[in-house]
Amino acid sequence: MEAECPQSARFASNPKTFPVAQIVAWNACAGFCIVPAVRRLVLQLYRLAVLVSIVWLLREHAVRMRVESLRPVTLAEAQALFPAAVRLEIDAGDRGGWHVLGANGTKLGYVLQTAPVSDSIIGYCGWTNTLVAFDLALHVVGVRIRASQDTAEHVDDIRKDRGFLKTWNGRPWDEVAGRTPQEEGIEGVSGASMTSLAIAEGIVRRLRAADKAAKVAPVPFRAGVRDIGLAVVVIAGIVFAFFGTHRRPWLRRGFQGIVIGYVGLINADLIAQTLLVGWSQNGVPWRTAPGLVLMLAAALIVPWSTGRPLYCQHLCPHGHAQEWLARITPKRWRIALPKKFAAGLRWLPLLTLAMILGVVMLVLPAELAAFEPFDAYAIRTAGWVTISIAIGGLVAACFVPMAYCHYGCPTGALLNFIRSHGPEDRFGRREIGALFLVVLAFALSHAGVHFHEWLRSDASDWL
Numbered sequence: 001m002e003a004e005c006p007q008s009a010r011f012a013s014n015p016k017t018f019p020v021a022q023i024v025a026w027n028a029c030a031g032f033c034i035v036p037a038v039r040r041l042v043l044q045l046y047r048l049a050v051l052v053s054i055v056w057l058l059r060e061h062a063v064r065m066r067v068e069s070l071r072p073v074t075l076a077e078a079q080a081l082f083p084a085a086v087r088l089e090i091d092a093g094d095r096g097g098w099h100v101l102g103a104n105g106t107k108l109g110y111v112l113q114t115a116p117v118s119d120s121i122i123g124y125c126g127w128t129n130t131l132v133a134f135d136l137a138l139h140v141v142g143v144r145i146r147a148s149q150d151t152a153e154h155v156d157d158i159r160k161d162r163g164f165l166k167t168w169n170g171r172p173w174d175e176v177a178g179r180t181p182q183e184e185g186i187e188g189v190s191g192a193s194m195t196s197l198a199i200a201e202g203i204v205r206r207l208r209a210a211d212k213a214a215k216v217a218p219v220p221f222r223a224g225v226r227d228i229g230l231a232v233v234v235i236a237g238i239v240f241a242f243f244g245t246h247r248r249p250w251l252r253r254g255f256q257g258i259v260i261g262y263v264g265l266i267n268a269d270l271i272a273q274t275l276l277v278g279w280s281q282n283g284v285p286w287r288t289a290p291g292l293v294l295m296l297a298a299a300l301i302v303p304w305s306t307g308r309p310l311y312c313q314h315l316c317p318h319g320h321a322q323e324w325l326a327r328i329t330p331k332r333w334r335i336a337l338p339k340k341f342a343a344g345l346r347w348l349p350l351l352t353l354a355m356i357l358g359v360v361m362l363v364l365p366a367e368l369a370a371f372e373p374f375d376a377y378a379i380r381t382a383g384w385v386t387i388s389i390a391i392g393g394l395v396a397a398c399f400v401p402m403a404y405c406h407y408g409c410p411t412g413a414l415l416n417f418i419r420s421h422g423p424e425d426r427f428g429r430r431e432i433g434a435l436f437l438v439v440l441a442f443a444l445s446h447a448g449v450h451f452h453e454w455l456r457s458d459a460s461d462w463l
């Protein structure tokens with residue numbers, strides 16, 4: 001508080017000031033000093049809320065994609081088997097279907113579709129996606145064909161057949177999953193036997209896949225040499241962030257060398273959008289990669305709670321590599337970017353984050369690693385786009401110091417966003433940009449299904 005209000009501090013600590021006046025000055029000033037402190041707290045809570053919202057939207061979207069597979073079951077489909085249904089609720093568990101709810105949220109039953117498991121089961125010439133409905137005791141109450149790429153006449157014959165789709169009615173989940181169509185002696189519909197056997201195969205495999213997922217035992221915790229090494233580097237980074245290097249440049253250079261060589265080139269343990277999105281969607285692998293989890297936790301918690309930039313200043317191999325290049329290249333190479341051009345470039349990270357959200361939420365066939373240079377440190381598996389961005393960023397750093405950090409890095413922008421910026425912290429462009437990302441993520445997560453429906457219908461117009 002003293003640091004925020006130098007006048008008050010000076011007045012209160014003046015030995016000539018009468019002691020009571022000191023107390024009055026402190027209390028009177030505290031009312032004003034508390035405003036920036038509260039403002040900072042509100043801003044930090046806002047930033048945390050933005051981050052949590054985006055993570056939650058990514059997670060919710062991933063669960064929906066796993067269950068719906070871009071082909072969500074509609075209420076009308078469920079009502080054909082449960083006439084009292086008023087709502088469907090996604091089951092995020094291993095069964096991957098929907099709870100069918102009636103009035104007041106009472107559970108009526110359960111439905112699932114065989115896609116995407118059945119997508120690889122070809123009948124005569126294509127897949128068939130089937131809806132399977134269960135009662136509350138998980139006995140089958142009905143089977144319906146949802147969509148098919150098989151011959152339309154064959155699918156029609158199956159729909160019209162009096163008995164085939166009732167084959168499983170009344171039978172419990174475990175019994176259906178336990179025996180193959182051959183073991184069951186299912187013969188299929190005459191004239192459409194391949195399509196009907198593919199449907200039967202699809203149902204059995206879909207139920208078995210859910211059972212298999214439920215039986216997977218959690219991976220035991222393991223912390224190897226790599227995790228311990230990374231933890232040591234992270235702790236050293238935290239020490240440097242809080243206590244500095246006490247005017248010993250060799251200490252910082254040596255540490256940077258370790259970060260570039262060990263964290264970057266040997267382990268390729270970098271924080272990147274692929275990692276942030278993947279962990280948001282699928283969970284944090286604290287049992288199998290505790291070192292990396294510790295690094296991400298520190299990279300978020302330290303700047304959020306203390307305002308000290310940890311990852312970008314101390315732990316990022318690409319940041320250090322740029323800093324080294326800026327030091328060893330001649331000063332005459334420096335280029336001063338025109339102010340307006342530089343101001344425009346500063347929007348690039350936000351734009352990149354928006355594009356990444358677009359790719360994830362619309363399930364577009366693009367590789368997230370191609371938006372950043374960090375995968376280039378795993379040189380053997382890196383794609384050429386990633387390598388090009390990495391090399392481009394390093395070349396740019398020779399002319400404009402830390403060019404990629406300032407004008408191109410979405411991960412750096414994210415880590416910088418959550419950082420408290422001290423007494424001068426304000427609700428500004430970054431905060432508005434972050435809110436825009438939350439709204440965009442929300443809109444795109446609900447637009448994804450319609451977008452793909454539109455793509456499919458548009459494609460069929462051309463056939």
Ligand code: SF4
Nearest residue numbers: 312316319405409412
């Ligand atoms: S801005 Fe990006 S490249 Fe630069 S140090 Fe931070 S994470 Fe690394």
